[in-house]
Amino acid sequence: MTARLTISLDAMGGDRAPDVVMEGVQLAHVRMPHVHFLLFGDQALLEPLLDAHPELRAVCQLRHTDQSVKGDDKPSQVLRTGRQSSMWLAVDAVARGEAAGVVSAGNTGALMAVSKFVLRMLPGIDRPAIAGFFPTERGETVMLDLGANVGCDANNLVEFAVMGEVFARSVLGIEEPSVGILNVGSEELKGNDAVRAAAAILRDGNLPIRFHGFVEGTDIAAGTVDVVVTDGFTGNIALKSAEGLAKLYSRLLRDAFSSSWLARLGYLLAKSALVKVKMRTDPRRYNGAMLVGLNGITVKSHGGTDAVGFANAIEVAVELVTHGFNERIKRELARLKGAEDSPAQAAAI
Amino acid sequence: MTARLTISLDAMGGDRAPDVVMEGVQLAHVRMPHVHFLLFGDQALLEPLLDAHPELRAVCQLRHTDQSVKGDDKPSQVLRTGRQSSMWLAVDAVARGEAAGVVSAGNTGALMAVSKFVLRMLPGIDRPAIAGFFPTERGETVMLDLGANVGCDANNLVEFAVMGEVFARSVLGIEEPSVGILNVGSEELKGNDAVRAAAAILRDGNLPIRFHGFVEGTDIAAGTVDVVVTDGFTGNIALKSAEGLAKLYSRLLRDAFSSSWLARLGYLLAKSALVKVKMRTDPRRYNGAMLVGLNGITVKSHGGTDAVGFANAIEVAVELVTHGFNERIKRELARLKGAEDSPAQAAAI
Numbered sequence: 001m002t003a004r005l006t007i008s009l010d011a012m013g014g015d016r017a018p019d020v021v022m023e024g025v026q027l028a029h030v031r032m033p034h035v036h037f038l039l040f041g042d043q044a045l046l047e048p049l050l051d052a053h054p055e056l057r058a059v060c061q062l063r064h065t066d067q068s069v070k071g072d073d074k075p076s077q078v079l080r081t082g083r084q085s086s087m088w089l090a091v092d093a094v095a096r097g098e099a100a101g102v103v104s105a106g107n108t109g110a111l112m113a114v115s116k117f118v119l120r121m122l123p124g125i126d127r128p129a130i131a132g133f134f135p136t137e138r139g140e141t142v143m144l145d146l147g148a149n150v151g152c153d154a155n156n157l158v159e160f161a162v163m164g165e166v167f168a169r170s171v172l173g174i175e176e177p178s179v180g181i182l183n184v185g186s187e188e189l190k191g192n193d194a195v196r197a198a199a200a201i202l203r204d205g206n207l208p209i210r211f212h213g214f215v216e217g218t219d220i221a222a223g224t225v226d227v228v229v230t231d232g233f234t235g236n237i238a239l240k241s242a243e244g245l246a247k248l249y250s251r252l253l254r255d256a257f258s259s260s261w262l263a264r265l266g267y268l269l270a271k272s273a274l275v276k277v278k279m280r281t282d283p284r285r286y287n288g289a290m291l292v293g294l295n296g297i298t299v300k301s302h303g304g305t306d307a308v309g310f311a312n313a314i315e316v317a318v319e320l321v322t323h324g325f326n327e328r329i330k331r332e333l334a335r336l337k338g339a340e341d342s343p344a345q346a347a348a349i
Numbered sequence: 350m351t352a353r354l355t356i357s358l359d360a361m362g363g364d365r366a367p368d369v370v371m372e373g374v375q376l377a378h379v380r381m382p383h384v385h386f387l388l389f390g391d392q393a394l395l396e397p398l399l400d401a402h403p404e405l406r407a408v409c410q411l412r413h414t415d416q417s418v419k420g421d422d423k424p425s426q427v428l429r430t431g432r433q434s435s436m437w438l439a440v441d442a443v444a445r446g447e448a449a450g451v452v453s454a455g456n457t458g459a460l461m462a463v464s465k466f467v468l469r470m471l472p473g474i475d476r477p478a479i480a481g482f483f484p485t486e487r488g489e490t491v492m493l494d495l496g497a498n499v500g501c502d503a504n505n506l507v508e509f510a511v512m513g514e515v516f517a518r519s520v521l522g523i524e525e526p527s528v529g530i531l532n533v534g535s536e537e538l539k540g541n542d543a544v545r546a547a548a549a550i551l552r553d554g555n556l557p558i559r560f561h562g563f564v565e566g567t568d569i570a571a572g573t574v575d576v577v578v579t580d581g582f583t584g585n586i587a588l589k590s591a592e593g594l595a596k597l598y599s600r601l602l603r604d605a606f607s608s609s610w611l612a613r614l615g616y617l618l619a620k621s622a623l624v625k626v627k628m629r630t631d632p633r634r635y636n637g638a639m640l641v642g643l644n645g646i647t648v649k650s651h652g653g654t655d656a657v658g659f660a661n662a663i664e665v666a667v668e669l670v671t672h673g674f675n676e677r678i679k680r681e682l683a684r685l686k687g688a689e690d691s692p693a694q695a696a697a698i
Contacts, residue, residue: 072536137597147533150541184496184585187421192499192582217589221597233541234583236533240566241587242594248486248570249598252629256622263622270615273605280601 004036007317008099011041012068012086013106015304018042021105022049022056024310028318029056031311035318038099040086042066065089069106071303075113087111091118094296101297101317103288105310111300112148112291119296122326124333127152128293129160129232130300131167133286134239136223142168142177143220143228146289147236154197157181157229161202163292164227165209166332170323171316172226180215180225182234190214194231208335246281284309288316292329297321353385356666357448360390361417361435362455364653367391370454371398371405373659377667378405380660384667387448389435391415414438418455420652424462436460440467443645450646450666452637454659460649461497461640468645471675473682476501477642478509478581479649480516482635483588485572491517491526492569492577495638496585503546506530506578510551512641513576514558515681519672520665526575529564531583539563543580557684595630637662639669641678646670 009025011018018041025037036059039046043064050056067085069078082088087106093099095118104111108130116128129145144164149156161179168177181199183191188199191214202211212225217238220228230238257267267274279285283302287309291298297320301313320326358374360367367390374386385408388395392413399405416434418427431437436455442448444467453460457479465477478494493513498505510528517526530548532540537548540563551560561574566587569577579587606616616623628634632651636658640647646669650662669675 135597137600150533150539182586184499184582190499217586217591218593218596220590221593230586233533234586237531237566237579237583237587238590241569241591242566244567244570245591245594246598247567248484249595249626249630251486252626253602253623256626257619259622259625263619266615266617266619266622268615269618270606270612273608273612273615274602276608277598277601277605281598 004034005318005321006036006038006099007314007321008038008040008090008093008102010087010090010102010104010106011039011046013104013111013303014301014310015105017105018045018049020305020307020310022046022053023307024314025060026053026056027307027311028314029059031315032318033059035059035314037061038063038090038093040065040089040093041068063089069110071107073107073110075109078107078110079113079117082110082114088114088118091115091296091298094298095119100321101299103299103301103310103313103317105301105303105305105313108147108300111298115291115294115296115298119294119298122293122295122330122333125159125163125293127156127159128291129163130289131164131292132239132289134220134228134242135281135286136221138223140172140286141220141223141226141228142172143230143235143239144292145230145232145235146239147232148291149232151233152194152231154194154201157194157198157231158201158207159293160229161198161209161211161227162207162332163329164229166325166329167290167292168226170325170328171319174226176210177226178210178212179227179229180212180219182220182228182230182238183214183216186214186216188214198229243283246283284312288313290316290320295326297326353383354667354670355385355387355448356663356670357387357389357439357442357451359436359439359451359453359455360388360395362453362460362652363650363659364454366454367394367398369654369656369659371395371402372656373663374409375402375405376656376660377663378408380664381667382408384408384663386410387412387439387442389414389438389442390417412438418459420456422456422459424458427456427459428462428466431459431463437463437467440464440645440647443647444468449670450648452648452650452659452662452666454650454652454654454662457496457649460647464640464643464645464647468643468647471642471644471679471682474508474512474642476505476508477640478512479638480513480641481588481638483569483577483591484630484635485570487572489521489635490569490572490575490577491521492579492584492588493641494579494581494584495588496581497640498581500582501543501580503543503550506543506547506580507550507556508642510547510558510560510576510578511556511681512678513578515674515678516639516641517575519674519677520668521575523575525559527559527561528576528578529561529568529574531569531577531579531587532563532565535563535565537563547578592632595632633658633661637665639665644675646675
């Protein structure tokens with residue numbers, strides 16, 4: 001656990017890069033002093049930030065590039081012309097074995113495209129997915145896909161189930177994670193063809209997965225299952241709808257507590273308990289989504305996060321590396337191939 | 350507004366029917382003394398409830414039937430054998446002109462099937478949708494479809510936009526409601542074929558609709574638009590994901606306020622302000638989803654709601670009747686037909 005470990009960073013990715021990236025590194029360094037960083041970006045901007053944190057010199061190496069990927073760059077364009085961008089070089093460091101994983105708060109589509117191109121897919125995986133965390137009554141749930149694929153067939157969903165299961169074991173340390181497929185009802189006949197066919201494959205029991213069946217939107221935050229599987233269109237919208245409601249709730253509470261001096265006093269008395277609620281639902285705590293299905297560890301940080309959030313994304317990458325996530329996924333996929341001749345054939349039934 | 354108006358009720362629909370239905374009627378009666386009710390259900394159960402509220406005798410008429418639709422009855426089965434059920438008879442009262450609208454807390458799929466069969470679709474509408482409310486920073490937003498259709502094409506989404514727009518004007522009283530299509534990003538190129546084609550039709554400007562463009566999950570609770578259009582699969586899951594998070598939040602707050610005597614005292618001091626937050630986010634307040642696209646007013650109440658929620662669903666039905674929702678929708682659809690030769694042709698471009 002304390003062996004040296006290097007994470008490469010796209011220092012120019014995100015709304016407030018490179019400042020937030022460097023502050024995130026500083027926070028991560030306090031928590032994980034054994035982690036080293038390869039920072040790709042504009043040296044003229046990065047050097048002064050590093051001067052402000054001289055204690056980081058020993059764990060940070062700067063690699064200069066003046067190219068970076070913009071938030072509205074198209075993935076195809078980045079693939080053609082972005083080889084010298086900070087994002088590409090950071091991902092490439094993983095491919096070259098210089099780093100064990102990469103973190104970027106940049107353009108999600110571009111990060112996905114570059115990672116697919118540079119790191120390649122895992123054998124047997126059709127499509128990568130974005131896996132992230134969701135706060136629940138029981139702790140945390142893994143949810144995927146959060147937006148990599150707008151349309152998914154049954155095989156994609158089954159692959160997501162396998163990858164999500166390994167993810168939950170690696171990052172959340174759950175021994176036998178339960179897996180559910182997100183649907184509009186829990187009955188077998190509900191939903192579209194893709195979710196029904198995927199559920200049939202998982203229900204079959206040939207795969208070494210504890211399949212719970214269908215779950216509904218309310219089950220996500222209830223923590224009914226450890227892994228929620230869905231297509232990227234629905235997953236992205238479900239996550240952001242809940243995020244939106246959490247924001248509304250915080251806003252209403254803030255307004256309520258400042259509406260009178262009595263309410264303000266009440267807030268002060270209950271403050272230490274309320275801070276815990278805030279921490280439990282703090283989106284920064286759930287920052288750091290992994291691009292799963294790639295032959296390498298790529299973690300996407302929210303573009304608008306702050307240093308605390310970015311440090312959490314770094315921690316997710318470190319956890320995945322430490323627990324050998326990619327090796328485990330490869331083993332699981334091989335086990336799958338043994339259990340089922342081919343998921344594609346099973347889906348065709 | 351004070352003319353006599355009759356609403357028919359499926360008195361046996363919902364988890365705690367008929368008790369909750371009758372208590373809901375009682376609350377609705379206090380708020381809307383001009384509304385009369387036709388209650389379909391088991392007389393042996395309903396009479397004693399009515400005896401407990403003698404003031405309701407003057408506005409309630411009981412119609413006995415011993416059949417009712419169960420929560421797990423399949424819609425096709427109800428269509429074949431459910432003609433004497435309380436749900437069917439209540440819907441039929443609207444078709445026969447005995448009632449201006451119907452409210453049921455029963456099986457959603459069955460209510461949709463029976464309403465389609467008995468009331469028929471509006472001319473020019475392909476598929477009905479479920480439209481409901483969502484609390485936002487600015488007040489309330491209409492969202493549809495919430496689960497009637499698991500798959501939707503561009504034409505369906507355009508129809509939902511038109512119906513949602515009229516719904517927002519009728520029930521929320523918004524003069525020129527803005528309409529957005531739910532997507533994984535706000536850029537034109539994002540999403541699947543259906544949302545892109547629907548947006549292209551609405552963006553064209555030939556339809557008399559204030560189209561905002563794509564919105565994301567976080568925009569729902571932010572109140573970015575007055576009407577959020579989506580397919581029933583995504584809409585159902587988005588709504589329930591947010592509902593789940595709201596429950597989690599309430600639970601965490603409740604735990605926080607009872608975690609110490611200081612926190613309990615703080616709660617008491619801030620209570621009047623906190624009650625307002627609770628009221629604003631109370632799911633009962635947003636109970637009452639309309640099945641739009643039918644030639645008649647059918648309102649679906651949440652099956653697990655209480656009397657307050659059921660009374661709100663009755664109020665939604667009364668509002669829709671009072672504002673001539675169905676006549677307005679018919680006019681809008683005719684206007685649409687004039688503006689665009691045929692939405693089907695436009696979508697094929």
